[in-house]
Amino acid sequence: MTDRFTTARERMVQEQLLQRGISDTRVLDAMNEVPRHLFVEDAQQVRAYGDHPLPISGDQTISQPLVVAAMTQELQLGGDERVLEIGTGSGYQAAVLSRLCSRVYTVERINFLLAGARKVFDQLRYYNILSRLDDGTLGWQEHAPYDAIIVTAGGPEIPAPLIDQLADPGRMIIPVGERELQELQLLTKKDGKIEVSRLESVRFVSLIGEHGWEND
Numbered sequence: 001m002t003d004r005f006t007t008a009r010e011r012m013v014q015e016q017l018l019q020r021g022i023s024d025t026r027v028l029d030a031m032n033e034v035p036r037h038l039f040v041e042d043a044q045q046v047r048a049y050g051d052h053p054l055p056i057s058g059d060q061t062i063s064q065p066l067v068v069a070a071m072t073q074e075l076q077l078g079g080d081e082r083v084l085e086i087g088t089g090s091g092y093q094a095a096v097l098s099r100l101c102s103r104v105y106t107v108e109r110i111n112f113l114l115a116g117a118r119k120v121f122d123q124l125r126y127y128n129i130l131s132r133l134d135d136g137t138l139g140w141q142e143h144a145p146y147d148a149i150i151v152t153a154g155g156p157e158i159p160a161p162l163i164d165q166l167a168d169p170g171r172m173i174i175p176v177g178e179r180e181l182q183e184l185q186l187l188t189k190k191d192g193k194i195e196v197s198r199l200e201s202v203r204f205v206s207l208i209g210e211h212g213w214e215n216d
């Protein structure tokens with residue numbers, strides 16, 4: 001897609017992602033394709049391709065491009081997977097995933113954020129994204145199991161329902177820790193065995209719900 005941000009988007013991919021270790025060409029292509037500026041408010045559009053997180057409404061944020069790319073790359077998507085995302089927010093992460101797998105199921109607890117994201121999905125005709133208003137710490141049982149799960153808000157632990165709803169084999173990436181600082185954890189399920197590895201430190205907004213923090 002060509003638009004007034006095409007050059008900014010190409011530079012983002014080159015300088016922030018490729019040159020800093022993102023090597024999965026499918027992920028790089030997806031981030032070159034998805035118009036990140038459409039997921040933020042008009043006043044933020046000129047900053048949309050910068051090397052930082054961006055505010056969306058309701059005190060929430062879209063992650064920095066490098067964090068979106070790194071988390072997506074950890075899922076090792078080949079194209080046929082069904083992926084569950086918790087924390088739709090602006091919809092940007094779901095949009096990137098939708099270019100890389102067969103279907104994205106995304107859950108958000110704040111109604112007006114979900115409504116905004118749905119509008120952009122329709123505008124872009126990203127029809128393989130299904131979304132739902134709910135407490136995502138409970139997962140989305142109806143469509144389980146999922147080949148991959150990504151949680152884009154930070155909780156005190158990995159919600160048990162998400163582990164149950166992950167397919168075998170399956171991969172889940174999630175920030176876990178304190179309210180102000182977390183570490184990315186990669187959980188893999190294979191032959192009935194679950195392993196968790198710890199990746200870099202990150203700062204996400206709070207995962208709020210039955211298997212998350214109690215309130216904002």
Ligand code: SAH
Nearest residue numbers: 087089090092093108109136152207208209
């Ligand atoms: N992936 C988003 C980032 C959103 S920020 C993007 O690309 O823009 C994290 C989001 O998680 C917020 O919108 C917040 O409302 C949501 N959230 C927090 N706890 C949640 C829960 N239990 N279920 C679903 N969404 C939740």
